[in-house]
Amino acid sequence: DQQVKQNSPSLSVQEGRISILNCDYTNSMFDYFLWYKKYPAEGPTFLISISSIKDKNEDGRFTVFLNKSAKHLSLHIVPSQPGDSAVYFCAASGRAGSYQLTFGKGTKLSVIP
């Protein structure tokens, strides 16, 4: 039973355009969500997070949107750059002080110059 789902295994976007990566979750106990980026042969790198009390969080070119009623979150990257090409993982946590993250299977983003 996959509690965090990233239904698109891959996504290709032209440089300068917007990249939108999607994530759905089923467990209503999740209340904190994170996005990680991973390059080959490296560990995941934290990008941005959002608490369930918010519906949007921005950090530079990265914005995460949360729709609690739909149990859906998305990561927007604007503008996309070739260096953004990586695998992006959505992760969720159930409670404050818990360090058990449940990850989606990732979406491979390719930004074409």
Place this chain on the structure above:
Amino acid sequence: KAGVTQTPRYLIKTRGQQVTLSCSPISGHRSVSWYQQTPGQGLQFLFEYFSETQRNKGNFPGRFSGRQFSNSRSEMNVSTLELGDSALYLCASSLVALSSYNEQFFGPGTRLTVL
């Protein structure tokens, strides 16, 4: 500030053997978590340690175990290796604030191949 370090980076073992992987967290980080990454299952939580105590455990068999030392360094052990244990094992560390969330910082991982 040095990041999370994991040793060894690559390891080849045969079925039935056991293996120990090591993780040194970022200085000051007291929580250490372990994850297994495979192509089919993605990243799956193994366990989390804080102050030398296991606080959370994922759904893995008892062959997978871990410990944390007083300096927050952690080791995980897999006994009686099976072919399906071939994976990238990732360690992550975090500051601890019980009333809030803290992102986890990952190491580069140990690539284990079981033959």
